[in-house]
Structure formats: C-alpha cells, structure tokens
Amino acid sequence: MRVIGLMSGTSYDAIDAAAADLRLDGDQLVLTPLGMLSQPYPAEVFGELAGLLPPASTTIEQVCRLDTGIGQAFAAVARQAVEQLCGGYADLIVSHGQTVYHWVDQGQVRGTLQLGQPAWIAEATGTTVVSDLRARDVAAGGQGAPLVSVVDVLWLRGRPGVPVALNLGGIANITVVDGDPVAFDTGPANALIDAVVTELTAGKLGFDADGVMAGRGQVHHELLERLLAEPYYAVEAPKSTGKELFNLSYLARRLEGLPEIPADDMVATVTALTALTVADAVRRHGGTEVIASGGGIRNPALMQMLAAELGDVPIRNTDELGLPSAAKEALAFAVLGFLTVHGLGGTVPSCTGARHSSVLGSLTPGLGGVPQVSRDVRPPASLLIEGAPH
Structure with a gap:
C-alpha cells in the first residue's frame, strides 16, 4: 500500500509530507521510504496560527478560519506529494493536522485539538484520509502522545x-x-x-x-x-x-x-x-x-x-x-494510518498510559471509497526499513 503521511509539529515551521510503500509480511511490517517534501505555510495562515497559539486568546471564528486554511494548506502539499513522490497515485493519506491545544489537567490529558479539515485533502486528491489520530487514545485514558512510540518500539525492539x-x-x-x-x-x-x-x-x-x-x-x-x-x-x-x-x-x-x-x-x-x-x-x-x-x-x-x-x-x-530523520514523524503517521485501515491498534498502552491499544483516527473517504484491505492480519511484532543497513 502506498501511503503519504502529513505532519506539522509544535514548531509549525513547515508541513512535511513523506511517502512509503507499506506491507505486512507475516508479523513484520515492511516500510520502503519513497521520499519527502516540505512546504512552509502560506504567510496568511502562518500569521493567523502564530496569533492563535497559547498563551494567546482566540475566537471561534478564528478557529474555523484556521481549520479551513490549514486543511487547504495540507491539501496543497498532499497533492504535490501524490504527484512528485508517488507517481500520481496513493492508496491512503494520513494527516496529523496542526496541534493548537493539548489540554492537560493535573497530569491527565482531557482533550487535544488538531486543526486542518481533512475533507479538503480528500477533495483535492481523491484519496481516503485518516486524520484526528490523537483523540481516541485520550478517550481511552492516554496522553495522546507521543504516538510515534509504536513505530519506535516496532523498529528498535531487539x-x-x-x-x-x-x-x-x-x-x-x-x-x-x-x-x-x-x-x-x-x-x-x-x-x-x-x-x-x-x-x-x-x-x-x-x-x-x-x-x-x-x-x-x-x-x-x-x-x-x-x-x-x-x-x-x-x-x-x-x-x-x-x-x-x-x-x-x-x-x-x-x-x-x-x-x-x-x-x-x-x-x-x-x-x-x-x-x-x-x-x-x-x-x-x-x-x-x-x-x-x-x-x-x-x-x-x-x-x-x-x-x-x-x-x-x-x-x-x-x-x-535507514530512517530519514527529517521524514521520521511523517512516516510514523503513515504507519499509524496503515494500521488504522487494517483495523489494528496504533498505540502502546505502556507508552501513552491508555487502558488499551486503540485503532486510531477518523476516515474521510476518497472518490473510490475507503481502500479495501484484508482484515485477516496479525498486529506486527517488528518494523523493517527496507534498504536500511543491517
């Protein structure tokens, strides 16, 4: 499955897109990196985002405008990634969105908010999008972070x-x-x-x-x-x-x-x-x-x-x-979306503090509907980066 991961972190300096071929081989998940690209936010969106983040105050109008603006910015990068990294076709796009608030109360996460409406990505590319990946772990009692831990554990175990x-x-x-x-x-x-x-x-x-x-x-x-x-x-x-x-x-x-x-x-x-x-x-x-x-x-x-x-x-x-450092987080979210469409959990409970591992995110179908994949698969026990030094 050819998957694109989209990521913008807490520094919000750019939107990263990384593509990979992902497949399950028995209990091993095999990842072949296909490249990455990175684009800054449009100046107007960047300015609005910088003015909204804590400790600034904001309005619901600004939140709505940013949800659209960030979604459209992610959509533009996704469209570019489909053409330049995937030869014009991707099976799945996974969008982290932009974290604008992570609500921690006395050590417990009560909620987390990532903006970037995924419908813009699905409309621009015709590809199914997995998004809003943190909220389910929070609902299960977890921190919703760091979600890349499942990739770290699969990759570095042993x-x-x-x-x-x-x-x-x-x-x-x-x-x-x-x-x-x-x-x-x-x-x-x-x-x-x-x-x-x-x-x-x-x-x-x-x-x-x-x-x-x-x-x-x-x-x-x-x-x-x-x-x-x-x-x-x-x-x-x-x-x-x-x-x-x-x-x-x-x-x-x-x-x-x-x-x-x-x-x-x-x-x-x-x-x-x-x-x-x-x-x-x-x-x-x-x-x-x-x-x-x-x-x-x-x-x-x-x-x-x-x-x-x-x-x-x-x-x-x-x-x-063998794992490109600049692309690591975007590739990690590509893995999380791949696990989601296969009905597999994307968290390690001991890492996030959740009661159990959860299938993460929400699906926004592409033009052809949600990708049809086999659900008769086992959770992977390890991650192999194809082409990496042994």
Missing part, C-alpha cells in the same frame, strides 16, 4: 542494551525500548529556543540557525536553576506537555527579579535546558544509546551540549539506521 528514540521537535520526547516500553515528553526543545530567538531579534530570525547564538552565549546559571525547578520534570511517565506550558509568558515569570540577560546568553540557557532535561530523562531510564531525529538535531550547539551531558551514551541519528 537492539542490544536499552535504545532510546529521541525526537527534538518543538517539544522533546523519548521512547525507551526496554521490557514494557515507556514514552513521554521530556520538556521543551525548539519551542522555547525559537520563541526566545524570535522575540530577541524582533522577528528578524525565527530560530537559532546552526546554533550560532547559543554557541556565542554563556549559560545563565541562576535562570537555568529556576527553569529546572519546573514541577513537570519530576512527574512520572507517561506524561505530555506543549506550548500551553512552555512559552514566552512562562519564561518571563522565571526572569522576574533577574538583571537583563544578553540575548546570546538567553538562547544558550534555554538550549542548555533542553539538553539537561533530555539527558536526565535518558539516564533515569537506563538508556544505553540515543537515536535522534527532529529539527533539533540540526542545531550543533544543542547536540554538543546533549553529548556532553550524556557522556558515554552514544548519540546517533535515525539516518544511520
């Missing part, structure tokens, strides 16, 4: 030691593949770094390209200690978080009473926060190797800080194991 999959997106999350696997958000990654850079450069820069600012700066230790005192870090997994907590208003409260901190030092400090909290989470769970993906791996300052904190624990990126 590696020696205790492998840890790390995603450095807007929020950092890990999957610890050992016994009953564990997965959770460790805290902020690019979310605070990008917000600080944007604020301190008056919007001239949107992120710390090549870690230049963090590399020039010095960590402000008093501010770092205040940030590390955040109670979230002490909460036991499974747990999840987002920009609802880690945003500029949050940072401003921690800065109260401190003298003015130079811009480069501010960026170095929030970069160190990510490195420290990720490394602490890896150590607490006995990780013996870290396999990283996400935009943060392109920040040399962050990766150097993380390597220094981890010491003897090696860091590799997913490309070394």
